[in-house]
Amino acid sequence: MELSKAFVKAKNPCADGFRWFLRHRPQGEDYQPLLDALVADGRVDDACWLLAQFGPTSAVLQLDELSCESIVFAGAIEVRGGIDAGARVRAGRGIRAGGDIQVGRELVAGETIAAGGVVEATTLEAGGDLLAGAAVVEGALRVGGQLRIARDLVCRRDLDVGAQASVGGVLVAQGEVRVARSLRVRGTLRTGGGVRAGDGVLVDGAIDCGSHLDAGWGIKAGGPITARGAIRAGESLCADGEIAAGAGYGVYAGLCVQREDWAGSARVIATERPAELLSGCWVGPAVLA
Numbered sequence: 001m002e003l004s005k006a007f008v009k010a011k012n013p014c015a016d017g018f019r020w021f022l023r024h025r026p027q028g029e030d031y032q033p034l035l036d037a038l039v040a041d042g043r044v045d046d047a048c049w050l051l052a053q054f055g056p057t058s059a060v061l062q063l064d065e066l067s068c069e070s071i072v073f074a075g076a077i078e079v080r081g082g083i084d085a086g087a088r089v090r091a092g093r094g095i096r097a098g099g100d101i102q103v104g105r106e107l108v109a110g111e112t113i114a115a116g117g118v119v120e121a122t123t124l125e126a127g128g129d130l131l132a133g134a135a136v137v138e139g140a141l142r143v144g145g146q147l148r149i150a151r152d153l154v155c156r157r158d159l160d161v162g163a164q165a166s167v168g169g170v171l172v173a174q175g176e177v178r179v180a181r182s183l184r185v186r187g188t189l190r191t192g193g194g195v196r197a198g199d200g201v202l203v204d205g206a207i208d209c210g211s212h213l214d215a216g217w218g219i220k221a222g223g224p225i226t227a228r229g230a231i232r233a234g235e236s237l238c239a240d241g242e243i244a245a246g247a248g249y250g251v252y253a254g255l256c257v258q259r260e261d262w263a264g265s266a267r268v269i270a271t272e273r274p275a276e277l278l279s280g281c282w283v284g285p286a287v288l289a
Contacts, residue, residue, distance in 0.1 A: 013049070032059065035072045044088055047072040048108075056092025056110050066097075082117065094128065101132075112145065129163075140175070147179075152187070164199070176211075189221075194229060206241065212249075216256065225270075237280060238269040245276045253280025 031054060038047040051072055059075030066079045070088040077083075077091045082099030089095065090108040100117035101107065107121035112128035119132040123139035130143045134151040141155045147165040158175035159165075165179045170187035176194050177183070183197040188205035194212040195201065201215045206223030213219065213227040216234045224241030225231065230249040234256030237243060245251050251274040254266025262281040268274065269286045 013046075031057065032074055035074060039070050039072050044070045044072065048088075048090055051090065051092055076111070083115075134169070158193070170205075182217075183215075188223065200235075207239075211246075231274075233266075233280075235265050236267040236269070238267070238286075239271075241271055243268070243270040243274045243277075245274070250276045250278040251280075252278055255279065 035047045035050060038044070038050065051074055057074040059073070060078060061073050061075065062078045063080070065081040066077070066083045066085070069086045071077070071085065072088070072090045074092040076093040077089070077095045079097040081097070083089060083095070083097045083101045083103070085102070086104045088106045089103050090106065092110045094111035094113065095101070095107070095109040096112075096114045098116045101113070101115045101119045101121070103121040105122045107113065107119070107123070108125045110127040112131065113119070113124070113126040114129070114131040115133065117133050119130070119135045121137055123141075124130070124137045125142045127144045129145040130147045132149055134153070135141070135149050136154045138156045140157045142160045144162040146163045147161045149166070150168045152169035153167045153171045155173040155175070159173045159177045161179045164181035164184070166184045168186050170190070171185045172190050174192040177191050177196070179197045181197070182199040183195070183201045185203040185205070188208070189195070189203045190208045192210040194214070195209050196214040198216045200217035201207070201219045203220070204222045207213065207221045207225045209227040209229070211227070212229035213225070213231045215232070218235040218237065219225065219231070219233045220238040222240050225237070225239040225243045227244070227249070228246040230252065231237065231243065231245045232252045232255055235254065237251070237253040243251055253268050254262045257266045266280040267283045268277060268280040269283050271285050273282050
């Protein structure tokens with residue numbers, strides 16, 4: 001696709017960026033070579049703007065290894081080994097690597113990001129799924145599809161997932177955790193902000209939530225469940241330990257269940273009855289399956 005002067009101008013570019021285009025590509029340029037030229041000249045923001053305006057292509061960049069300061073590619077990036085970038089990696093479609101993905105600042109893909117090893121970035125955004133052995137993100141992490149991490153996930157700010165999320169180890173987030181479907185953690189779950197799951201929350205270890213803990217279905221933990229805010233479950237609440245809400249807040253089970261069905265579908269199981277229990281059927285301690 002060739003981008004002419006009139007075509008680019010119709011997108012209302014910033015004055016400085018359009019002057020660069022007129023000075024360096026007055027006759028126009030093909031889409032990807034123009035992105036490459038902008039990145040090479042240090043104009044990565046302009047390249048990202050151009051990609052946002054004209055969208056992805058079907059092109060595929062296949063490499064053995066990728067090492068660079070920044071790259072903006074309109075298609076998909078497929079690397080047999082690892083990716084190491086000092087600043088930014090952005091693709092209009094997916095990004096796949098057989099090894100680690102290490103990016104100093106932004107890692108963004110219009111579709112799935114998949115790594116055979118660890119993913120590290122300051123901020124990460126995937127329009128599709130995020131699949132990795134482990135992940136460490138210093139800023140926000142946004143996933144439009146599923147999140148599947150084989151080992152630990154550490155996110156220093158908010159975590160947003162558009163489908164279900166599964167973490168094979170510990171999940172630590174210093175901000176909010178928002179999952180549109182179910183949240184499954186095989187280690188412990190610890191957050192600085194609230195946790196909200198559209199479906200259920202299942203954690204093999206303890207849950208330590210920095211604000212409100214909400215699930216559309218049930219919440220089950222293999223350790224205690226503690227929150228600094230309210231604990232609200234659409235169905236049952238089960239913990240192998242205490243269930244404790246924050247000071248002045250309540251514990252609610254069965255919010256999506258009729259009262260006559262609480263005994264079967266809004267059970268509250270813990271080592272002792274939560275002092276703040278305001279809805280649900282208290283069962284008592286039980287051995288969790």
